[in-house]
Amino acid sequence: MVNYMKFAFLCKEKPSSNNIKVAIIGAGPAGLAASGYLSCKGYEVDVYDKQPLAGGLMTFAIPPWRIPRENIFSGIKELEEKFGVKFILRTKIHSGKPAREEGDEFVEKNIPFEEIIDNYQAILITTGTWTSKKPPVKGIDAKGVYTAVEYLYRHRIYELGLTNEKPPYAKKVIVIGGGYSAVDAAEQALHDGAESHLVYRRTIKEAPAGIFEMKRIEREGVTITELASPLEVIVENGVVKGVKFQRMKLGPPDESGRPKPIPIPNSEFILEADLVVFATGERATPPVSPEDKEALNKIGIKLTKWNTIEVNNRMQTGNPKIFAAGDVVNGPSRIGPAIRSGLYAAKYLDNWLQAKLLKPIPSP
Amino acid sequence: MSTDSSAQNIREETEKPKYLRIIDLGKCIGCGSCEAVCDFIHDGTAFIKLYRTSIGLDIPISCLHCRKAPCIDVCPTSAMTRDSEGAVYVDEARCIGCMACLYACPFGIPELDPRARVSIKCDLCRPLRAMDLEPACAAICPTNAIVYGEEVEVFNTVKKRVAEMFAKTRFETLHEGYKP
Numbered sequence: 001m002v003n004y005m006k007f008a009f010l011c012k013e014k015p016s017s018n019n020i021k022v023a024i025i026g027a028g029p030a031g032l033a034a035s036g037y038l039s040c041k042g043y044e045v046d047v048y049d050k051q052p053l054a055g056g057l058m059t060f061a062i063p064p065w066r067i068p069r070e071n072i073f074s075g076i077k078e079l080e081e082k083f084g085v086k087f088i089l090r091t092k093i094h095s096g097k098p099a100r101e102e103g104d105e106f107v108e109k110n111i112p113f114e115e116i117i118d119n120y121q122a123i124l125i126t127t128g129t130w131t132s133k134k135p136p137v138k139g140i141d142a143k144g145v146y147t148a149v150e151y152l153y154r155h156r157i158y159e160l161g162l163t164n165e166k167p168p169y170a171k172k173v174i175v176i177g178g179g180y181s182a183v184d185a186a187e188q189a190l191h192d193g194a195e196s197h198l199v200y201r202r203t204i205k206e207a208p209a210g211i212f213e214m215k216r217i218e219r220e221g222v223t224i225t226e227l228a229s230p231l232e233v234i235v236e237n238g239v240v241k242g243v244k245f246q247r248m249k250l251g252p253p254d255e256s257g258r259p260k261p262i263p264i265p266n267s268e269f270i271l272e273a274d275l276v277v278f279a280t281g282e283r284a285t286p287p288v289s290p291e292d293k294e295a296l297n298k299i300g301i302k303l304t305k306w307n308t309i310e311v312n313n314r315m316q317t318g319n320p321k322i323f324a325a326g327d328v329v330n331g332p333s334r335i336g337p338a339i340r341s342g343l344y345a346a347k348y349l350d351n352w353l354q355a356k357l358l359k360p361i362p363s364p
Numbered sequence: 365m366s367t368d369s370s371a372q373n374i375r376e377e378t379e380k381p382k383y384l385r386i387i388d389l390g391k392c393i394g395c396g397s398c399e400a401v402c403d404f405i406h407d408g409t410a411f412i413k414l415y416r417t418s419i420g421l422d423i424p425i426s427c428l429h430c431r432k433a434p435c436i437d438v439c440p441t442s443a444m445t446r447d448s449e450g451a452v453y454v455d456e457a458r459c460i461g462c463m464a465c466l467y468a469c470p471f472g473i474p475e476l477d478p479r480a481r482v483s484i485k486c487d488l489c490r491p492l493r494a495m496d497l498e499p500a501c502a503a504i505c506p507t508n509a510i511v512y513g514e515e516v517e518v519f520n521t522v523k524k525r526v527a528e529m530f531a532k533t534r535f536e537t538l539h540e541g542y543k544p
Contacts, residue, residue: 001513001521006503009401012495029397033504058506066393067506210420335506336396336414343404 004074007036028056030326030342139233144240148279170275177279178207394422398501411486453487
């Protein structure tokens with residue numbers, strides 16, 4: 001009975017090494033699943049991550065009451081001890097000047113992406129989505145306003161004993177959003193003993209987290225307000241005091257296929273809060289800045305308008321030795337799709353390297 | 365034919381230690397890891413799949429490997445069969461793709477392979493089990509919602525979880541305000 005995340009689920013032990021070095025950038029679910037596959041194929045796998053522990057958002061955002069932490073850590077330990085996967089932590093891989101992202105607190109070493117490209121036969125990018133989207137409302141930079149990732153991250157690093165700094169705490173917490181991060185943040189506030197209030201611009205029927213999850217946290221004690229969108233964060237002396245919302249109604253479906261929330265004029269209302277969490281989505285964080293066109297061209301990577309990495313149907317970027325998978329390709333999603341994409345990318349990477357090895361040596 | 369396979373259905377039951385997979389919906393968080401590894405192993409066809417229900421709860425659906433499997437009983441060519449560890453699987457060489465198994469299945473599990481035109485379904489990762497590994501869905505599940513093992517072990521694990529839950533509830537009633 002396996003009672004942990006067995007990332008190397010395809011082999012009993014590592015076969016003899018093929019002495020081919022592969023780098024995986026990002027130790028989240030996509031990177032871990034890929035490293036399990038590749039070590040079962042005999043590769044020498046180095047996994048880089050900016051955090052002091054592997055696991056990505058499973059370790060650093062998702063609350064332990066959703067996924068027991070030892071299930072993640074035992075799987076990582078097995079990769080390390082039984083399958084020879086090397087984890088190089090507190091290390092950020094980035095081309096040029098490293099971009100400021102969330103969760104950079106523990107980075108001790110920066111390695112240029114170009115150096116990794118030169119040192120490995122193939123590279124898989126699984127750097128995820130470590131930047132949060134914030135709506136352009138007044139007062140959003142006030143003290144006491146957090147993104148869901150920031151808020152949950154601060155709780156996780158404190159619980160893990162990685163910092164002595166207590167996570168943000170307040171009596172009245174407002175969480176804005178309708179996804180799993182919003183649900184987790186609202187539940188976190190409740191666990192902290194706060195009055196927790198979740199506000200979503202559509203109804204819970206449209207919420208990505210689903211009616212069941214919304215009703216579950218409501219039963220636990222979270223107040224839920226539907227059909228309201230933030231207009232302004234109310235700030236006093238630089239500190240958050242509340243949020244001004246506007247009531248919404250549902251209109252015809254928008255590009256996401258869900259009914260578009262339409263503002264109702266003169267329907268503003270204010271909710272008091274001393275802590276506000278914006279759980280309004282995350283953005284992909286590739287190891288090359290979207291603004292750095294020169295580096296992108298030189299390396300051969302293309303980004304979409306959402307900063308996600310463009311790949312072909314073999315999950316290969318414009319540079320044949322660089323593959324990409326997980327949220328940095330698909331945008332924020334769940335663990336399952338990340339694992340799926342990591343596995344396929346690992347298989348295509350293996351196929352590509354094996355095909356290259358088979359190529360006849362051209363005659364001089 | 366059907367009495368034959370029915371007898372076989374029950375006879376094999378008593379021979380070796382049998383294995384069982386239970387999906388504990390109380391632990392499932394709907395992350396889709398099971399579907400992901402299953403899809404990967406079977407080149408794009410997952411035999412455990414999450415379905416988003418009307419109340420927004422995602423439920424993983426896969427073969428229950430019934431101990432008195434109607435699909436085995438109804439199969440006219442004995443293609444639907446059971447291996448020594450208890451898993452119900454399709455012997456593709458014998459299958460005629462009539463889908464009588466799908467009619468018989470109370471859970472609508474068997475599907476038709478788009479290329480081979482035979483019935484396909486979860487076989488609890490026969491190739492992996494041959495290597496002494498667990499079915500991939502059970503191996504990857506982040507919350508241990510998918511419990512796979514010898515029958516007795518699985519039954520006990522599931523009940524132990526209920527015992528833990530009862531104990532927690534009892535404790536919380538005695539100590540109001542307790543947060544784990």
